[in-house]
Amino acid sequence: MMDSSSEQAPKTEPASYLSTAINILTSPSEAFNELIQRPSKLFPLGLIIISTALVMFWYFSIVDFDWFIDDSLAGANLTEEELEASRELMGSMSQNTFKMAGVIGGAASILFIYLIQSGYLSMVSALNGDRFKFGHWFSLVLWAGLPSLLSVVGMAVNIVLSPNGQLSTYDLNPLTLANLGMQSDIGSLTTVMNSLDLTMIWTVTLIVMAYKQWLGASTGKAMAVVLTPYLLIFGILAYFAFT
Numbered sequence: 746m747m748d749s750s751s752e753q754a755p756k757t758e759p760a761s762y763l764s765t766a767i768n769i770l771t772s773p774s775e776a777f778n779e780l781i782q783r784p785s786k787l788f789p790l791g792l793i794i795i796s797t798a799l800v801m802f803w804y805f806s807i808v809d810f811d812w813f814i815d816d817s818l819a820g821a822n823l824t825e826e827e828l829e830a831s832r833e834l835m836g837s838m839s840q841n842t843f844k845m846a847g848v849i850g851g852a853a854s855i856l857f858i859y860l861i862q863s864g865y866l867s868m869v870s871a872l873n874g875d876r877f878k879f880g881h882w883f884s885l886v887l888w889a890g891l892p893s894l895l896s897v898v899g900m901a902v903n904i905v906l907s908p909n910g911q912l913s914t915y916d917l918n919p920l921t922l923a924n925l926g927m928q929s930d931i932g933s934l935t936t937v938m939n940s941l942d943l944t945m946i947w948t949v950t951l952i953v954m955a956y957k958q959w960l961g962a963s964t965g966k967a968m969a970v971v972l973t974p975y976l977l978i979f980g981i982l983a984y985f986a987f988t
Contacts, residue, residue, distance in 0.1 A: 762788040769888050769951065776888065777955045784884030793890055794855055796897045798848045804900070804917060805844035809910035811836075813843075816913050855890075862886045862974075866956075869970055875960060889951035892944040896920050915939050937979065949975065 760768070760779045766789070768776035814835045818828060863883040870877045899919040903912060916924060923938035949971065957967040 756782065759783060765888065766792075766891055769891050773951055773954055774958060777885070777958050780881070780884050780888060780955075781959060784881045786880075786884050786887055789884075789887040789891055790856075790859075793887070793893060794852045796894060797851050797855060800897050800900045800904070801847040801851045802844060803904055804912070804914075805840065805847045807904060807907075807910050808840075808912060810840045810843075812911050816911075859883065859886050859890065862952075865974055866952075866971075877959060881959075885952065885955050889948045889955065892947040892951075894944075896942055896944045918942055920944060 757778065760775075762785065765776050765779050765785075768779070814832055817835070818831055821828070821831070823831060860883070863879055863886045866882040866886070867877070867879040869875075870882070896918050900917050903917055903919055915921075918924065920942040921939055922941045922943075923935065925943070927938050928935070953964075953967045953971045956962060956971055957964060960967075962970075
């Protein structure tokens with residue numbers, strides 16, 4: 746059951762999207778109270794997807810395409826024949842093909858992750874009999890994802906600082922754990938370090954805080970609910986890394 750304090754959250758005047766965005770970063774509890782009353786979605790979704798699409802379009806516009814193919818295949822565990830065949834296959838596709846794949850694939854993967862997160866939280870709410878439905882959780886996940894814009898800014902800076910176009914996709918985001926110094930000789934752990942960045946940790950922290958505030962839950966319960974899927978994923982990766 747939901748704590749009575751979240752049922753009786755004080756009604757407030759509608760906040761502008763800009764105010765909510767600022768509050769997500771500086772005063773999350775105010776933003777969470779706004780989202781209880783008005784769970785908006787289009788503004789944060791559009792901001793994140795459009796900015797990410799633009800930076801990926803820019804990246805694939807300036808990258809040295811021949812160098813990019815060699816760099817992409819450098820870490821692949823392929824025989825010389827397989828390597829040459831892969832190089833020919835990638836070389837047969839135009840740079841515009843990779844550009845559109847980067848833009849569309851990036852946007853689709855972001856939306857997919859947000860839908861999975863929201864679906865999981867709404868399922869937990871349904872099982873617990875909470876009043877929050879998918880729309881509230883989807884709104885929360887989108888707004889909590891705004892810190893990812895810092896990664897987009899970091900990518901843009903790295904593109905500017907690479908005028909020769911020789912910038913690896915692994916080095917594009919300066920805020921990944923790998924680029925912040927967390928390296929590993931184990932392939933699966935390297936994948937994790939290249940995939941996780943500081944803004945993702947910030948986003949998950951915001952979702953934990955919102956779950957606690959909305960449902961009057963303890964910090965432990967909020968962390969357990971929100972972090973369980975991530976711990977399962979990392980546990981599986983760790984299992985394959987060390988076996």
